[in-house]
Amino acid sequence: MSHPRNTGAMRASPRCGARTRNGETCRAPALRGKARCRMHGGAWGSGAPFGNGNAFKHGYFTGEAIEERQFVRAVLEEAEDLLRRLPAAAEAIRSPHERETEYRAPGTDSSPSHLAIDNK
Numbered sequence: 001m002s003h004p005r006n007t008g009a010m011r012a013s014p015r016c017g018a019r020t021r022n023g024e025t026c027r028a029p030a031l032r033g034k035a036r037c038r039m040h041g042g043a044w045g046s047g048a049p050f051g052n053g054n055a056f057k058h059g060y061f062t063g064e065a066i067e068e069r070q071f072v073r074a075v076l077e078e079a080e081d082l083l084r085r086l087p088a089a090a091e092a093i094r095s096p097h098e099r100e101t102e103y104r105a106p107g108t109d110s111s112p113s114h115l116a117i118d119n120k
Helices: 008-012 063-085
Strands: none
Touching: none
């Protein structure tokens, strides 16, 4: 090297007091007038922002969305109860687990037509 290294001031500066993941102290120099380095919160604007932005709820879990789902659920339950109480439509509206027999579309026979043998 043709030039001398001038590292004395940096080596003499106070070190950051933050702990690393392995339990040692950070080796970076602390910022002037601070106890931490630029990476551990000594720089202006570093660290967490003011206010709790992480607690902001949006989308599916907002109070408004939860209330709306509860309202829709209640309206559907009332509608199902009302339809079950109607005498003419009681059989057609029963839920699948309440039915005892298999559903057949109107106009279909009990025996499949493609299995019938024509003996003409």
